[in-house]
Amino acid sequence: MVEFEEIINTRRSIREYQDKDVEDEKILKILKAGMQAPGSRLGAEPWEFIIIKNKETLAKIGEIKPRVANAPVAILLVANIERAFYKTVWQQDMGAACENMLLEAVNLGLGGLWNGVAPEEERMAKIGEIVGIDDITDLKPYSIVTLGYPAEGWENKFMDKFDESRIHYEKY
Numbered sequence: 001m002v003e004f005e006e007i008i009n010t011r012r013s014i015r016e017y018q019d020k021d022v023e024d025e026k027i028l029k030i031l032k033a034g035m036q037a038p039g040s041r042l043g044a045e046p047w048e049f050i051i052i053k054n055k056e057t058l059a060k061i062g063e064i065k066p067r068v069a070n071a072p073v074a075i076l077l078v079a080n081i082e083r084a085f086y087k088t089v090w091q092q093d094m095g096a097a098c099e100n101m102l103l104e105a106v107n108l109g110l111g112g113l114w115n116g117v118a119p120e121e122e123r124m125a126k127i128g129e130i131v132g133i134d135d136i137t138d139l140k141p142y143s144i145v146t147l148g149y150p151a152e153g154w155e156n157k158f159m160d161k162f163d164e165s166r167i168h169y170e171k172y
């Protein structure tokens with residue numbers, strides 16, 4: 001376990017991984033972290049998750065999202081609009097889950113990457129097709145979280161992203 005502040009401050013986008021499997025217990029913890037995220041309506045969150053380890057599937061997705069090809073595991077986040085109460089804000093719901101997952105990955109000594117999928121419909125449809133989603137009207141591929149033990153030179157480490165000029169008090 002890592003201190004919370006350290007997790008927040010050292011999380012980096014890790015794009016290359018060691019050739020080493022991620023333990024199923026860690027994957028489960030990351031899924032649990034995703035589902036602990038705030039959602040637009042308690043009990044009517046749209047998120048569903050597809051865990052992908054099959055090398056051929058990863059390679060196919062990698063033709064669209066290159067960083068997926070060599071990851072030991074990828075989790076496709078899918079918004080199921082039928083589950084959602086507030087059906088227009090699924091991208092916010094899914095983003096909250098995605099970030100929670102990336103933070104839990106750091107906590108577990110892993111590296112993770114947010115591979116963007118939505119909102120480009122062509123990309124969503126192509127990736128959906130690979131995993132058995134033939135229609136993206138109600139099942140929307142949102143992002144792919146790739147996970148693994150960071151390759152050399154890709155460690156989670158602090159980078160100062162603070163910028164005081166972004167902060168406004170009371171009025172813009």
Ligand SMILES: Cc1cc2nc3c(=O)[nH]c(=O)nc-3n(C[C@H](O)[C@H](O)[C@H](O)COP(=O)(O)O)c2cc1C
Nearest residue numbers: 011012013014015065067113114115116117159161
């Ligand atoms: C919506 C979104 C989509 C992203 N898509 C990709 C992607 O497709 N490929 C990639 O390498 N990084 C992707 N990233 C990661 C960003 O490039 C990364 O967060 C940014 O460069 C800052 O680096 P850091 O995560 O190490 O702080 C995405 C991040 C977000 C929030």
